[in-house]
Amino acid sequence: MRRSVAVLAGGLGTRVGHLTGADAPKAMLPIGDRPFIDFKLAELAAAGADEIVLLTGFGTDALRTHVEAEGPARVPVRVVEDGPHLLGTGGAIRRALDLLPDPFWVTYGDTLLDVDLDPAQQRLTGHAGLEGVMTVLRNEDRRGVSNVSIDAELIVTAYEKDAAPGSHAYIDYGMLLLRRAAFAHRDAAAAFDLTDVLGAAVGERRLAAFVVREPFHDIGTESAWHETARWALDTRLWERLQERIGRRAAFRGLPRP
Numbered sequence: 001m002r003r004s005v006a007v008l009a010g011g012l013g014t015r016v017g018h019l020t021g022a023d024a025p026k027a028m029l030p031i032g033d034r035p036f037i038d039f040k041l042a043e044l045a046a047a048g049a050d051e052i053v054l055l056t057g058f059g060t061d062a063l064r065t066h067v068e069a070e071g072p073a074r075v076p077v078r079v080v081e082d083g084p085h086l087l088g089t090g091g092a093i094r095r096a097l098d099l100l101p102d103p104f105w106v107t108y109g110d111t112l113l114d115v116d117l118d119p120a121q122q123r124l125t126g127h128a129g130l131e132g133v134m135t136v137l138r139n140e141d142r143r144g145v146s147n148v149s150i151d152a153e154l155i156v157t158a159y160e161k162d163a164a165p166g167s168h169a170y171i172d173y174g175m176l177l178l179r180r181a182a183f184a185h186r187d188a189a190a191a192f193d194l195t196d197v198l199g200a201a202v203g204e205r206r207l208a209a210f211v212v213r214e215p216f217h218d219i220g221t222e223s224a225w226h227e228t229a230r231w232a233l234d235t236r237l238w239e240r241l242q243e244r245i246g247r248r249a250a251f252r253g254l255p256r257p
Contacts, residue, residue, distance in 0.1 A: 002101045004052070004101050005052050006052075007052060008055050010058060028062055029219050031229045031232050039238065041075075043114075046244035047114075051078070052076070054077055054078065055095075055096055057081065057087075060081045074245060088193050090193050090195075094192075103179045105117065110220055113175050113216050130179075131201040132177055134209055136150060136156075136211055137216070138211065144171060146170055148171060154211070157202070159172065161195050173212050
């Protein structure tokens with residue numbers, strides 16, 4: 001099964017705009033001598049992605065130029081722009097739907113995660129009634145306000161984008177596996193949020209949960225960027241990702257990076 005990952009990288013990045021300048025997206029913030037997007041794409045390749053579709057809005061030119069020149073992930077990367085009007089997270093996915101298989105992965109372009117796609121994908125396989133799988137981290141409001149509740153059957157029972165503290169035990173980890181049918185009925189030119197799709201699936205008990213253990217690291221604010229940069233450099237993240245990509249390539253008989 002082809003594993004495609006759509007990366008939502010079209011946000012305006014207003015909280016770090018003073019760091020990126022007027023034309024660059026936050027995914028181009030430096031982590032050592034590389035932009036953050038290199039780490040994100042390498043993370044996905046190491047996790048098992050076969051191809052990546054980069055969904056962009058603000059700062060498309062900078063991202064496209066860098067990705068096409070550098071090829072940091074060693075897997076095919078296609079850049080799809082919102083167009084003249086920003087479409088929101090859901091609208092961007094709907095616009096690119098014809099490029100994505102069924103099912104496909106979705107993740108955010110400002111967060112580093114640790115998810116092995118194979119076991120998570122098995123959660124959806126064989127369950128025709130499910131529309132998707134949400135990776136979740138038990139959080140208890142530690143790394144931001146928790147916004148997800150799940151039951152004993154590992155079904156998402158509640159998902160609130162702006163939840164009140166103390167409402168939920170889990171947090172959306174930022175990696176989702178979704179069926180195309182969840183978007184196919186939507187207008188391809190309309191702007192809408194991914195939370196609209198997820199909320200509908202939760203209401204019908206059609207969104208499963210896959211619990212992960214490792215914390216996420218993001219660049220959504222200046223302090224988060226500094227923390228993520230320190231962690232990435234101190235733990236030799238780039239080198240570790242390249243080693244994982246190399247092992248996957250060797251297993252599949254492909255050239256090592």
